[in-house]
Amino acid sequence: MRLQNDEGKAVAPVLTEKQPEDSEIILQASGIKRVFGRGGTAVTALSDIHLSVPRGAVVALKGRSGSGKTTLLNILSTLDDPTEGSVHFEGKEITGLSARARNELRRRDIGLVFQAYGLVPLMTALENVEFGLRIAGSSKAGREEAEWALERVGMKERMKHRPPELSGGEQQRVAVARAIVHKPKLLIADEPTAELDSRMGLQVIRLFRELVNGSGMTILLTTHDPDIMELVDHVIALEDGKIVSQTIKGSPVT
Numbered sequence: 234m235r236l237q238n239d240e241g242k243a244v245a246p247v248l249t250e251k252q253p254e255d256s257e258i259i260l261q262a263s264g265i266k267r268v269f270g271r272g273g274t275a276v277t278a279l280s281d282i283h284l285s286v287p288r289g290a291v292v293a294l295k296g297r298s299g300s301g302k303t304t305l306l307n308i309l310s311t312l313d314d315p316t317e318g319s320v321h322f323e324g325k326e327i328t329g330l331s332a333r334a335r336n337e338l339r340r341r342d343i344g345l346v347f348q349a350y351g352l353v354p355l356m357t358a359l360e361n362v363e364f365g366l367r368i369a370g371s372s373k374a375g376r377e378e379a380e381w382a383l384e385r386v387g388m389k390e391r392m393k394h395r396p397p398e399l400s401g402g403e404q405q406r407v408a409v410a411r412a413i414v415h416k417p418k419l420l421i422a423d424e425p426t427a428e429l430d431s432r433m434g435l436q437v438i439r440l441f442r443e444l445v446n447g448s449g450m451t452i453l454l455t456t457h458d459p460d461i462m463e464l465v466d467h468v469i470a471l472e473d474g475k476i477v478s479q480t481i482k483g484s485p486v487t
């Protein structure tokens with residue numbers, strides 16, 4: 234389309250940095266395929282993955298063990314590269330970025346929670362969270378930020394305790410505090426409730442909801458717990474590395 238001014242002459246279109254509709258989608262994956270290995274032993278872990286994560290939503294990726302959830306989260310968080318396809322974060326392509334740019338992205342904008350909490354047993358909860366900030370490369374001392382994060386997850390009273398003195402749910406909350414201490418826009422959590430009983434699991438999801446409502450965070454998690462699926466905004470189902478359904482608050486996406 235050619236834009237014209239009042240006199241009918243062509244003028245340059247005004248380019249805005251970001252289209253308004255783009256800002257509604259924080260993370261987008263297009264045509265993702267991931268093949269591990271080569272030749273006869275090659276495993277296609279993901280194929281034809283297209284998905285969008287709306288800003289400010291809690292999105293669950295569900296699927297059986299081996300369906301490709303972790304592989305997909307690794308690609309979406311730039312820990313791994315897809316064999317084909319692209320990922321965009323806030324409208325910018327993040328596939329194929331340099332190691333340095335990826336680190337920068339994870340340091341600033343993305344928080345990660347892994348299935349094994351990954352806490353250092355000899356450090357207190359507070360030290361673990363401070364350490365998270367240091368790994369993220371922050372120059373800040375971190376005490377204040379770490380206390381803020383532990384307060385957000387309801388663990389400030391227990392901040393001097395070490396992981397072996399905490400329950401699974403409490404350790405998971407510390408792991409979440411460590412992932413949010415740098416105030417990321419997007420929190421990616423791989424089976425954050427898998428090791429927890431259902432009450433603790435629901436507490437973690439409630440915490441996620443508070444983070445979304447209170448800090449405007451977006452959360453993408455994996456789970457196979459049906460109770461948790463009820464509490465999220467958007468469910469994406471994976472089977473054998475393919476998306477088989479996507480629903481928003483109970484209604485199928487057409």
Ligand SMILES: Nc1ncnc2c1ncn2[C@@H]1O[C@H](COP(=O)(O)OP(=O)(O)O)[C@@H](O)[C@H]1O
Binds near residue numbers: 269276277296298299
């Ligand atoms: N590094 C790897 N090398 C080879 N195969 C892998 C690798 N990582 C994952 N896979 C395979 O990819 C498939 C999906 O695995 P994964 O993403 O871990 O599933 P989920 O997290 O849903 O349990 C599985 O068949 C798994 O064996």
Ligand SMILES: [Mg+2]
Binds near residue numbers: 302303423
């Ligand atoms: Mg997994």
